[in-house]
Every structure is written in C-alpha cells, then in structure tokens.
Amino acid sequence: MELNGARWRKSSRSSGNGGACVEVADNLPGVIGVRDSKDPTAPPLTFAPTAWRAFIAQLTRPAA
DSSP states (O other), rough: OOTTTTEEOOOOSSOOOSSSEEEEEOSTEHHHHHEEEEETTTTOOOEEOOOOOOEEOHSSSOOO
C-alpha cells in the first residue's frame, strides 16, 4: 500500500544509535503506517486506527 503524503516520525522508544528504529505515520485518514527506518522503501505495515489504539493500549498496560 502506498502511503502518499505520510509524515513519518520515529518512535520515542527507538534507540538513538541509528538502529532498531520504528517509524509511524498517523496523519492519514483511516490508516496508520508503521515501518522500519533501516528500510524505508519496504512496504509498511498498515493498521486501522482502532486496531492501532488497541495495540498501543496493550503495550502501555502495566505488567501483572
């Protein structure tokens, strides 16, 4: 899927050494794009906004 007009930003949890960086584009209507900054030409993963919010909610939940 082409995400023309996507504004990519690095995750605040990505390392600062140039590796292991995740970029997210959340400025497009109806889709969230996720890609590996080491390979920006590879096809991004795409999520519906509700699926993305559910994913983030699981990541930020305190461990039991």
